[in-house]
Amino acid sequence: MADAETRTLLIVEDDEGLQRQLKWAYEDYETVIAGNRKEAIEAIRLHEPDVVTLDLGLPPDPDGTTEGFATLEEIMRLKPDTKVIVASGHGARESALKAISSGAYDFYQKPVDIDTLGHIVSRAFHLHDIEVENRALSAKEANTELGGLVTGAESMQKVCRMIERVATTDVSVMLLGASGTGKELLARGLHDESHRADKPFVAINCAAIPENLLESELFGYEKGAFTGAAKTTEGKIEMAEGGTLFLDEVGDIPLPLQVKLLRFLQERVIERIGGRKTIPVDVRIVCATHQNLEDMIAAGSFREDLWYRVAEVVVRIPSLAERVGDPVLLSNFFLQKFAKAMKRKVKGFEPGALSAIENWEWPGNVRELENRVKRAIIMADDAFVSATDMDFSDGEAAEPLNLKQAREEADRNAIQVALARTKGNVSSTAKLLGVSRPTLYDLMKQYDFEA
Numbered sequence: 460m461a462d463a464e465t466r467t468l469l470i471v472e473d474d475e476g477l478q479r480q481l482k483w484a485y486e487d488y489e490t491v492i493a494g495n496r497k498e499a500i501e502a503i504r505l506h507e508p509d510v511v512t513l514d515l516g517l518p519p520d521p522d523g524t525t526e527g528f529a530t531l532e533e534i535m536r537l538k539p540d541t542k543v544i545v546a547s548g549h550g551a552r553e554s555a556l557k558a559i560s561s562g563a564y565d566f567y568q569k570p571v572d573i574d575t576l577g578h579i580v581s582r583a584f585h586l587h588d589i590e591v592e593n594r595a596l597s598a599k600e601a602n603t604e605l606g607g608l609v610t611g612a613e614s615m616q617k618v619c620r621m622i623e624r625v626a627t628t629d630v631s632v633m634l635l636g637a638s639g640t641g642k643e644l645l646a647r648g649l650h651d652e653s654h655r656a657d658k659p660f661v662a663i664n665c666a667a668i669p670e671n672l673l674e675s676e677l678f679g680y681e682k683g684a685f686t687g688a689a690k691t692t693e694g695k696i697e698m699a700e701g702g703t704l705f706l707d708e709v710g711d712i713p714l715p716l717q718v719k720l721l722r723f724l725q726e727r728v729i730e731r732i733g734g735r736k737t738i739p740v741d742v743r744i745v746c747a748t749h750q751n752l753e754d755m756i757a758a759g760s761f762r763e764d765l766w767y768r769v770a771e772v773v774v775r776i777p778s779l780a781e782r783v784g785d786p787v788l789l790s791n792f793f794l795q796k797f798a799k800a801m802k803r804k805v806k807g808f809e810p811g812a813l814s815a816i817e818n819w820e821w822p823g824n825v826r827e828l829e830n831r832v833k834r835a836i837i838m839a840d841d842a843f844v845s846a847t848d849m850d851f852s853d854g855e856a857a858e859p860l861n862l863k864q865a866r867e868e869a870d871r872n873a874i875q876v877a878l879a880r881t882k883g884n885v886s887s888t889a890k891l892l893g894v895s896r897p898t899l900y901d902l903m904k905q906y907d908f909e910a
């Protein structure tokens with residue numbers, strides 16, 4: 460944490476006498492004075508103070524509160540972790556309370572009592588520090604649900620409760636959700652909560668295995684069953700004996716194999732390819748898909764009778780964008796995890812990065828978030844990850860905090876595009892960007908590009 464001397468306190472006050480008085484009272488801090496909204500916002504962008512004292516009565520409305528509230532709103536939008544202490548006129552308790560509900564940290568009543576305000580300001584700095592630390596800690600203490608799944612969102616907690624309820628039964632479960640929503644994590648969690656927990660959990664991604672190999676992967680084969688079958692090999696179904704078989708992307712199983720799988724589910728016995736004997740297998744089936752199986756059934760590419768066997772209970776998993784608060788929670792969680800694993804001294808996110816995380820649509824769900832945070836940890840120059848580090852560079856991120864941030868972002872983008880165009884050739888990239896090779900090397904070093 461910074462020392463008191465190096466900490467910036469922004470005082471937004473139009474009364475020159477009071478400005479002087481406050482500046483003098485806070486000589487322990489680096490004080491910055493602003494007399495109106497414009498100056499206040501400029502100071503926020505330039506100095507990024509952790510604490511602000513704000514007089515609500517600012518010109519052109521010194522007797523009202525409109526300018527004060529507009530300033531507060533803008534500060535909260537630009538840098539939501541700022542602790543704003545609002546000064547309210549005598550008897551203006553209502554506006555003070557309104558300020559608190561708009562995001563202000565505290566208020567004090569004019570006329571100013573320097574000692575009281577001093578305590579409030581120092582507490583605000585202290586709280587800001589604690590919050591920074593807490594954000595770091597919250598990742599460690601994040602609400603981990605079954606299978607180590609992190610969520611604070613009600614919609615996802617409902618899913619977890621449902622999985623816990625069905626886990627103890629032997630019904631087949633179908634997890635429906637987009638890619639990266641955590642289907643495999645949930646399937647593992649379900650297994651861990653079941654009475655089969657001490658037996659194997661075997662996962663197979665049906666989309667990742669070529670059609671002609673999927674049958675032998677699932678059912679196994681006897682020695683000599685086909686060219687290359689040098690020894691008898693168990694399939695995944697057998698390997699899961701007593702435990703859980705997770706069929707990921709079940710919609711990708713070709714129709715002939717669907718028939719064979721259905722037969723296994725009806726009779727609970729398998730025959731290895733090239734084998735004659737039937738082998739009884741006791742497994743619990745959990746399936747997942749991102750496809751619309753109902754449409755596939757209508758189109759005849761997924762068997763309806765198989766659907767009823769594998770989907771005794773259907774669980775729909777919300778996308779990350781539908782889980783209120785989770786993008787930030789998960790970002791903190793992954794930040795801690797990767798910073799530790801990669802031994803980087805990254806402590807948290809800049810406010811701009813946090814608002815970008817909140818506003819992003821997350822088409823790739825948790826997997827995308829995990830990848831972006833991992834990348835950011837590698838790219839971050841400072842203790843705090845910026846929106847640019849997260850690669851929110853195509854205009855959909857929050858407005859930049861200041862010109863420095865915007866310029867860095869633009870530089871980074873231009874270099875990235877040029878490097879991609881020249882397939883990483885530094886000389887050609889330098890020419891394309893109109894800079895010398897040494898300059899480009901310096902920039903690449905500054906922005907952590909591999910030379």
Ligand SMILES: Nc1ncnc2c1ncn2[C@@H]1O[C@H](COP(=O)(O)OP(=O)(O)OP(=O)(O)O)[C@@H](O)[C@H]1O
Nearest residue numbers: 608609610637638639640641642643644825826829
């Ligand atoms: N809520 C969560 N908390 C912590 N980690 C999560 C969470 N959800 C997903 N992950 C992590 O995100 C990654 C993707 O999750 P997972 O593989 O379970 O998704 P999926 O829905 O099965 O994806 P796909 O359909 O593409 O296979 C994994 O590394 C997983 O550990």
